[in-house]
Amino acid sequence: MKKLLTAFACLALATSSLFASEVYRVVGEDGQVTFTDSPSANTKAETVDMPKTNIAVAPPIPTKTAGESKAMEGEANYTKARISKPSNNTTIPPGQREVQVKLDLVPPLQTGHLVQLYINGRKQGPPSASSTFTVSNLNRGKHSVHADILGADKKRNTKTQTVTFHIAALL
Secondary structure, eight states: OHHHHHHHHHHHHHHHHHHOOOEEEEEOTTSOEEEESSOOTTSOEEEEOOOOOOOOOOOOOOOOOHHHHHHHTTOOOOSEEEEEESOTTEEEOTTOOEEEEEEEEESOOOTTOEEEEEETTEEOSSOBSOSEEEEEOOOSEEEEEEEEEEOTTSSEEEEOOOEEEEEOOOO
């Protein structure tokens, strides 16, 4: 395809001189100057010497390294990345020691992408290829959760909102 485009461009440049016509300068009776490629027969026209057409060669298109192309190939941006469970300001009943955290991602978690979960700003284990987590052994009180979705290059692609939840004290 690239060779075909190059051949077409060369052909267009070579034939452009065939279609180039002369430019004439015509001064009317009222002194108005007009430039034209076809002066009328009853006017005095001077041929204008035009400079050669400026032809610039486009710079080469930068190519991606093998690592960049593999990391970006087939990846789509997430249009939705939010924590759907627990809801913001939810209170977890006393005695319940586990909290399920569920992410709602559109499109779903892509192959090669990972999720890093954070509770109270601290990483919770290594990144995982899951969008559902169970967090246990949380003390009573206020907690926050958010997640980073990591792309195939292991860099943050998207971040969810931060959700606050409360674990109620035993009575």
